[in-house]
Structures are given as structure tokens and as C-alpha cells.
Amino acid sequence: MEIEISAAGGFAGIAAAGMHKRIDPDALAPPLARQLREAFAPDALARIAAAPCRTCPDGLSYRITVTETETRSFTLREGQLPPEMLDLIDRL
Amino acid sequence: MCLCLHASHHNPLHCIVPPYMLRVIALRGDPETAAMARMLLAEDEAMRAERAAHASPPPEGAPGLLPDPDICCPDRRIHDGEGRAALPGRLVRPEGAPPTGIADADLAYDASGHVFALFAEEYGRNSLDGRGMPLVATVRHRQNYNNAFWNGEQMAYGTGDGKIFRTFLDLSVIGHEMAHGVIQHSGGLIYENQSGALNEHVADVFGALSEQRVLRQSVHEADWLIGRGILAPGIDGRALRSMKAPGTAYADDLLGRDPQPWHMDGFNTTTDDNGGVHINSGIPNHAFYLFCAYLGGPSWHLPGRIWYRALQELNNPMASFTDWADQTLRTASTLAGQGSHEQQMLRRAWTLVGIRV
Ligand SMILES: [Zn+2]
Numbered sequence: 512m513e514i515e516i517s518a519a520g521g522f523a524g525i526a527a528a529g530m531h532k533r534i535d536p537d538a539l540a541p542p543l544a545r546q547l548r549e550a551f552a553p554d555a556l557a558r559i560a561a562a563p564c565r566t567c568p569d570g571l572s573y574r575i576t577v578t579e580t581e582t583r584s585f586t587l588r589e590g591q592l593p594p595e596m597l598d599l600i601d602r603l
Numbered sequence: 604m605c606l607c608l609h610a611s612h613h614n615p616l617h618c619i620v621p622p623y624m625l626r627v628i629a630l631r632g633d634p635e636t637a638a639m640a641r642m643l644l645a646e647d648e649a650m651r652a653e654r655a656a657h658a659s660p661p662p663e664g665a666p667g668l669l670p671d672p673d674i675c676c677p678d679r680r681i682h683d684g685e686g687r688a689a690l691p692g693r694l695v696r697p698e699g700a701p702p703t704g705i706a707d708a709d710l711a712y713d714a715s716g717h718v719f720a721l722f723a724e725e726y727g728r729n730s731l732d733g734r735g736m737p738l739v740a741t742v743r744h745r746q747n748y749n750n751a752f753w754n755g756e757q758m759a760y761g762t763g764d765g766k767i768f769r770t771f772l773d774l775s776v777i778g779h780e781m782a783h784g785v786i787q788h789s790g791g792l793i794y795e796n797q798s799g800a801l802n803e804h805v806a807d808v809f810g811a812l813s814e815q816r817v818l819r820q821s822v823h824e825a826d827w828l829i830g831r832g833i834l835a836p837g838i839d840g841r842a843l844r845s846m847k848a849p850g851t852a853y854a855d856d857l858l859g860r861d862p863q864p865w866h867m868d869g870f871n872t873t874t875d876d877n878g879g880v881h882i883n884s885g886i887p888n889h890a891f892y893l894f895c896a897y898l899g900g901p902s903w904h905l906p907g908r909i910w911y912r913a914l915q916e917l918n919n920p921m922a923s924f925t926d927w928a929d930q931t932l933r934t935a936s937t938l939a940g941q942g943s944h945e946q947q948m949l950r951r952a953w954t955l956v957g958i959r960v
Contacts (some may be wrong), residue, residue, distance in 0.1 A: 519876070520876050521750035522750050522776070522779075523768075525858065529749070567752050567753065567755060568752060568794055569783070570754070571752075590754060594687065594688035594689040598745075601748075
């Protein structure tokens with residue numbers, strides 16, 4: 512599994528202010544790897560993406576691409592993601 | 604109208620399809636597409652219900668225009684996010700409490716008070732909703748977070764990553780975020796395309812005016828920058844945006860160049876950034892600056908009053924730039940007189956940025 516996360520938008524409105532991370536959970540400590548595989552499972556991301564999105568003024572937008580046997584991409588609003596997941600993204 | 608559905612990886616993003624198109628697709632599309640359109644519409648309904656629960660129109664009667672006789676003082680509630688994402692975090696400075704020693708929290712406390720005072724003392728508005736709502740803010744939101752936002756209920760400020768941004772606790776930024784709350788509770792402006800750029804524009808206007816009023820600066824003394832001092836030391840730029848000279852706030856190898864146009868000829872059509880809401884706001888921003896420059900004096904007086912009142916009277920969350928310009932001219936006629944010098948200068952400002960009024 513490979514997880515690619517990039518952020519865009521926000522108060523600055525510029526992609527450069529966002530982040531770009533590429534993570535291979537297998538290269539991380541097993542507890543964190545397990546957490547990541549659960550949180551970023553494509554089905555879990557699809558559920559988050561299907562929740563109604565309230566557009567927060569100046570909110571970020573995340574592009575998350577997960578590659579297993581196939582590659583799937585999701586665009587998620589910061590306000591859609593649970594705080595625990597945002598904390599996880601910050602730790603990576 | 605933002606509709607985010609990522610129903611399948613074949614349809615990665617449907618964030619910009621307006622509801623009227625979805626209704627047509629639901630009726631006429633092939634079965635699979637029609638089903639998706641119906642699902643999107645159902646979401647849209649859910650979102651409208653949520654928006655109705657969070658937004659409020661201008662108070663009934665004279666909409667948000669008569670000073671609230673009960674205005675007294677802000678009810679600030681500053682929280683420490685402690686580097687995590689959960690909101691609002693730990694309450695560190697409620698109204699009336701002494702300084703915390705956490706610089707960000709104390710800056711947010713003082714700045715929120717200045718922004719409250721601008722709306723209360725100049726425009727008669729009692730807090731963001733006009734009914735005295737608490738001013739909830741979270742500082743130190745997340746880690747190395749390069750952003751500040753209004754989430755429909757509260758403000759949140761990151762610390763910046765130190766490489767691009769060094770802070771977000773600048774009065775123009777805090778005024779900007781709080782103005783998003785005022786806009787939401789004044790009938791709202793849908794956060795995409797032209798109405799979204801107007802939302803950004805009005806937020807920048809009251810962000811700039813918050814700062815100018817505290818510094819007692821006239822139009823020609825003010826720098827008209829949004830976010831001066833928030834860029835990290837290594838970044839080649841003065842601020843994030845310039846209302847006086849959109850497109851000139853920064854030019855940096857890492858950050859690129861300030862993309863804001865000042866004229867309709869430079870209007871940017873894009874699907875990024877909710878349809879360029881932080882980009883095209885440069886056009887009305889510059890018109891506001893020109894109008895202020897033509898009049899001279901303190902910009903939070905007549906120009907601020909016109910913009911505030913126009914927002915209360917607009918009653919069109921999908922307003923285009925032209926709709927907004929027309930509204931400001933109607934409001935200027937009420938406040939300064941039909942055919943007055945002030946109204947003529949306003950017309951000239953809109954014309955100069957390429958908006959026909
Ligand atoms: Zn904004």
C-alpha cells in the first residue's frame with residue numbers, strides 16, 4: 512500500500528502553501544502502519560467522501576491517492592475528515 | 604453550491620455541478636448517471652438543511668441596519684488547540700480573564716475585541732450574528748498548519764510551518780475570518796465562483812478596515828495588505844494579498860507569484876480554489892480601494908458603511924460581481940444621495956476594474 516496526500520486551497524488559496532506527502536505504511540512501526548491502513552482504506556475514504564460537505568470558508572482540500580492492487584483517488588474537504596485522521600496526517 | 608460526491612473512482616469529483624443541472628440529469632440521464640444525480644440532489648438537500656441551521660438571514664425588520672440597543676461587549680472564548688485538530692480545544696482565555704502568556708491566544712483575544720468593536724461601534728452590529736454570539740477561536744490548531752479558517756461556528760488559526768508562514772495571528776487575517784461569520788449571518792454568499800470571490804472580497808474589506816481603524820489610518824496612510832507579516836522570513840513577499848495593487852503581494856521561488864487580477868480582463872477561470880475565490884477577489888478588492896482613494900479620509904466611515912449595508916440588503920447568495928456592484932450603488936444612493944459625488948466615484952471605481960454598472 513502507498514498513500515499520497517496533498518493539500519491545496521485555504522486562506523492563501525495557493526497550492527504551494529499546502530503539503531505533499533508520500534507514505535509507505537510498511538516502512539513504519541507496526542502500530543502506526545496498522546492505523547494508517549485502516550484510516551486510509553479506500554472504502555473508509557469513500558464513506559468520508561460521501562458525507563455531505565459543508566464548504567468552510569478558507570478550508571483546505573485534500574487529495575488522497577491510495578495504491579494497492581489498483582489506484583484510487585479521493586478529494587476530501589478538511590471539514591469532512593474526522594479530527595483523529597487530521598492528527599494522523601500531521602504526524603506523518 | 605458545492606456538491607462533493609466521489610461515488611466511484613470513475614467519477615472522482617463532482618464538486619461544481621449546480622443543482623439545476625443535476626435536476627435535468629436526474630430526469631434525462633442514462634439510468635446510472637440519473638441515479639448519481641438523484642443522490643447528489645439528496646445530498647444537496649441535506650446540505651441546505653445544514654446551512655439553514657447554521658446560517659441566518661439579516662435580522663427581520665430593518666435588516667441588520669438598526670443598531671442593536673443591547674450591544675455592549677464581546678464574549679470572547681479563546682481556546683488552545685495544543686497542536687491537535689479537535690475543535691474547539693482547551694478554553695484558555697474567556698472574556699475578562701487576564702493574559703494567558705500564550706502569545707497566540709493573547710493576540711487572538713485582543714484582535715477579536717478590535718474586530719467586534721469595528722462592527723459594533725461603526726455599523727451597530729452585535730457580534731457576528733447580530734445577536735451577540737460568543738466569539739469562539741482556537742489558536743495553535745494542528746501541527747505546522749499553514750492556514751486559518753471560519754468553520755461556520757468558530758475561527759481557527761494555525762501557527763504556520765515556519766518555512767512559508769510564520770503566523771496567522773495578524774489583525775487583517777483575524778478580521779477576515781470573523782467577517783466570514785458576519786457574511787454567513789447576513790444571508791450568505793455561496794463559496795464558489797463569483798459569489799465565492801465576493802465572499803472573500805467582503806472578508807478582505809473588513810479585515811483591512813479592522814486594522815486601519817485600530818491604527819487610525821486614512822486611505823493614503825494604510826498599506827491595504829492582507830496578512831502583512833505572516834510570511835516566513837525567507838519568503839520574497841510583503842503579504843498574502845494587496846487590495847491597492849492586486850498581484851504584487853509576493854513573488855517567490857517557492858510560493859510562486861501573487862495570482863490576483865485587478866481588472867476583469869485578468870479574470871481567472873479555474874476549478875481550483877472553489878473556482879478561484881481567493882484569486883478573483885482581487886477585482887472587487889481593487890474597486891473598493893479605488894473608491895476609498897477617490898474619497899480620502901478613513902475608509903471605515905462611508906465606504907465601510909456602504910459595504911456593510913449592501914451586504915445586509917443584497918439578499919442574493921449567488922450574486923455576481925455586477926449584482927454586487929449594482930447593490931453598492933443602490934446603497935450609496937441611500938447613504939450619500941442619488942447622483943452624489945460619492946456615488947459617482949463609486950461608479951467610476953467599478954468601471955475602472957472592468958465591471959459595467
Ligand atoms: Zn476567506
